[in-house]
Amino acid sequence: MPKFAxxxxxxxxxxxxxxTAGSGEPxxxxxxxxxxxxxxxxxPWTDKxxxxxxxxxxxxxxxxxxxxxxxxxxxxxxxxxxDMLKLDRFNLVGLSLGGYLAAKFASEHGHRVKKLVLIAxxxxxxxxxxxxxxxxxxxxxxxxxxxxxxxxxxxxxPEKIDLDFVGERYREASTTARLLWEHPTDPKFMRHLxxxxxxxxxxxxxxxxxxxxxxxxxxxxxxxxADIKVFKGAGHLVHIEKPEAVEVLARFLS
Amino acid sequence: xSALRFNSMHxxxxxxxxxxxxxxxxxxxxxSNRNYDPDKGYDLYQRYIxxxxxxxxxxxxAIVVNEHHNTAYSMMAAPNLIAAAVIPQTKNARICVWxxxxxxMLPNRLAEEYAMxxxxxxxxxxxxxxxxxxxxxxxxPINPATARERFRESLKIILQAWREDGPTTHYGQHYTYRFLxxxxxxxxxxxxxxxxxxxxxxxxxxxxxxxxxGYASVFVTKERCKELNDNLRQRAGHHGHTIxxxxxxxxxxxxxxxTQEQADRxxxxxxxxxxxxxxxxxxxxxxxxxxxxxxxxxxxAAAADKMHGNxxxxxxxxxxxxxxxxxxxxxxxxxxxxxxxxxxxINCVTHVxxxxxxxxxxxxTLFAEEVMPRFGSRSGAATRVAAE
Numbered sequence: 001m002p003k004f005a006x007x008x009x010x011x012x013x014x015x016x017x018x019x020t021a022g023s024g025e026p027x028x029x030x031x032x033x034x035x036x037x038x039x040x041x042x043x044p045w046t047d048k049x050x051x052x053x054x055x056x057x058x059x060x061x062x063x064x065x066x067x068x069x070x071x072x073x074x075x076x077x078x079x080x081x082x083d084m085l086k087l088d089r090f091n092l093v094g095l096s097l098g099g100y101l102a103a104k105f106a107s108e109h110g111h112r113v114k115k116l117v118l119i120a121x122x123x124x125x126x127x128x129x130x131x132x133x134x135x136x137x138x139x140x141x142x143x144x145x146x147x148x149x150x151x152x153x154x155x156x157x158p159e160k161i162d163l164d165f166v167g168e169r170y171r172e173a174s175t176t177a178r179l180l181w182e183h184p185t186d187p188k189f190m191r192h193l194x195x196x197x198x199x200x201x202x203x204x205x206x207x208x209x210x211x212x213x214x215x216x217x218x219x220x221x222x223x224x225x226a227d228i229k230v231f232k233g234a235g236h237l238v239h240i241e242k243p244e245a246v247e248v249l250a251r252f253l254s
Numbered sequence: 255x256s257a258l259r260f261n262s263m264h265x266x267x268x269x270x271x272x273x274x275x276x277x278x279x280x281x282x283x284x285x286s287n288r289n290y291d292p293d294k295g296y297d298l299y300q301r302y303i304x305x306x307x308x309x310x311x312x313x314x315x316a317i318v319v320n321e322h323h324n325t326a327y328s329m330m331a332a333p334n335l336i337a338a339a340v341i342p343q344t345k346n347a348r349i350c351v352w353x354x355x356x357x358x359m360l361p362n363r364l365a366e367e368y369a370m371x372x373x374x375x376x377x378x379x380x381x382x383x384x385x386x387x388x389x390x391x392x393x394x395p396i397n398p399a400t401a402r403e404r405f406r407e408s409l410k411i412i413l414q415a416w417r418e419d420g421p422t423t424h425y426g427q428h429y430t431y432r433f434l435x436x437x438x439x440x441x442x443x444x445x446x447x448x449x450x451x452x453x454x455x456x457x458x459x460x461x462x463x464x465x466x467x468g469y470a471s472v473f474v475t476k477e478r479c480k481e482l483n484d485n486l487r488q489r490a491g492h493h494g495h496t497i498x499x500x501x502x503x504x505x506x507x508x509x510x511x512x513t514q515e516q517a518d519r520x521x522x523x524x525x526x527x528x529x530x531x532x533x534x535x536x537x538x539x540x541x542x543x544x545x546x547x548x549x550x551x552x553x554x555a556a557a558a559d560k561m562h563g564n565x566x567x568x569x570x571x572x573x574x575x576x577x578x579x580x581x582x583x584x585x586x587x588x589x590x591x592x593x594x595x596x597x598x599x600i601n602c603v604t605h606v607x608x609x610x611x612x613x614x615x616x617x618x619t620l621f622a623e624e625v626m627p628r629f630g631s632r633s634g635a636a637t638r639v640a641a642e
Contacts, residue, residue, distance in 0.1 A: 066399075066400075135543060138537075138538040139538070163555055164552075166551070166555060167548045167552045170541070170543065170546075170548055171548045174543045175399075176543065177397065177398060177399040177542070178397065178400060178544055181397035181399060181543075181544070182397055
């Protein structure tokens with residue numbers, strides 16, 4: 001990420017790597033349960049925003065903390081980090097598991113979130129349209145499920161899958177398992193979603209094979225004023241498949 | 255040389271794989287139980303229990319049962335039930351439940367069941383605690399990512415329940431006991447001989463070393479077994495324990511027949527089915543997320559890459575503890591292994607895969623009558639004296 005400056009912080013004992021670029025209002029991005037898709041998609045945002053991309057503990061370049069066993073541990077981690085970065089109020093964008101985390105953060109600490117964007121967010125318990133149990137999926141089957149047009153993701157994957165790559169994916173899957181093995185979703189999460197009252201946009205690809213796009217209806221029910229954008233022909237990683245999605249949400253945040 | 259101890263270990267496989275089973279990527283986890291025919295299961299239980307009882311009658315020092323889930327590899331989802339069925343039919347053999355993963359049972363309940371078996375058997379129980387294979391974590395609702403810390407906590411509770419007069423309390427990460435006071439208590443004081451059973455991850459070795467437990471390694475190469483036994487001795491020393499030779503059971507596959515040619519002909523096909531069909535599963539099932547450290551995952555993935563190739567008994571026998579042949583050959587192998595590995599405890603797998611009853615009986619009998627006496631074991635004492 002050429003434009004971004006890398007900073008390694010220790011947040012309550014946990015090594016936390018944060019990438020920052022651009023100037024303007026702060027925009028924090030929460031990545032999902034894996035980091036192979038990278039963050040280059042966020043570069044257009046840096047024209048208007050100070051973009052802050054932290055790696056969650058247990059993912060990418062951040063360190064591990066085996067005591068993080070619930071999403072709440074991540075909410076507390078980010079309260080600490082945002083205080084350290086003196087981020088009082090900011091825009092928050094979350095993808096997939098990061099969307100679940102962003103929505104949870106916003107429902108608990110709404111006064112700190114100026115605007116919220118959820119990209120194919122996890123977290124909804126919908127027996128009719130359940131999320132794919134990604135923990136049960138073998139890793140080699142995942143890339144094909146993440147996008148509609150595989151070429152978009154292919155160029156972000158290494159040409160040769162080596163042991164280090166496999167080990168890194170296993171580490172991220174292990175972090176996710178620590179959070180979600182027993183309970184992939186928490187039914188109580190939805191009970192507090194009505195507390196999300198800041199301007200909110202929800203972005204989805206209509207060919208999402210991980211979290212069915214039909215779940216937007218549940219989000220609509222709990223956050224009636226949310227601006228919902230569904231992109232045709234896009235899968236779970238709608239933000240890398242459809243660059244216009246990145247533009248649309250930047251306009252919304254402006 | 256000191257006398258050796260011999261166990262007869264059984265997996266109790268469901269030996270009727272469907273015709274198309276070669277197409278299945280795994281006979282574990284997702285291998286549908288519609289393939290299980292209870293009538294065939296009944297016959298197999300009858301037969302396998304007879305084979306365990308026969309081992310006692312022939313003078314084996316111990317019989318070993320173990321636990322697996324969602325698989326044709328083993329019909330012992332609850333090995334304590336098998337132990338309970340076998341106890342009244344046996345007199346001398348130690349009853350080894352090696353064992354129930356504590357993570358899949360409430361710790362007080364496991365302490366109780368083991369104590370029951372120990373009392374019921376007049377103090378013949380031995381226990382080995384496995385973390386459980388990766389496959390078991392897909393079958394049981396326990397998080398593999400927190401399994402090792404839960405495992406440690408379970409062991410602490412079980413040992414506390416056995417060692418200390420109840421009621422005691424336990425307030426931990428995974429369990430809370432306000433009245434830990436299980437009845438009955440084990441007959442053997444303070445508790446039956448205990449082992450950790452596993453494939454030798456540094457984490458489980460460390461637990462055995464801390465507690466002064468033995469370590470029953472399974473499915474490790476000779477090279478790895480040596481390394482693992484040495485590590486355990488060294489780490490146990492660090493914790494102030496001395497590991498005795500009988501605390502290092504050596505798992506081996508044994509088949510004895512009149513001639514080498516006959517042994518090969520009678521046994522090889524079953525061993526091949528064991529390795530090719532009954533243990534077949536996927537890397538994903540072997541290592542659910544969080545089950546292994548990243549380093550261990552990479553080590554095992556690298557080792558698995560080298561294992562590809564067709565079944566070759568000679569190659570396998572070089573790498574693993576497998577002895578197939580005449581009593582002379584088998585006795586010679588065992589003598590060498592016990593010296594190299596510095597153990598007096600030989601844990602023999604005497605039945606594999608779809609081996610028929612007659613071969614199992616023959617194997618058990620020839621081994622007990624022709625091999626064991628050479629090592630001063632119980633059944634062989636008289637023969638040995640006569641020979642001298």
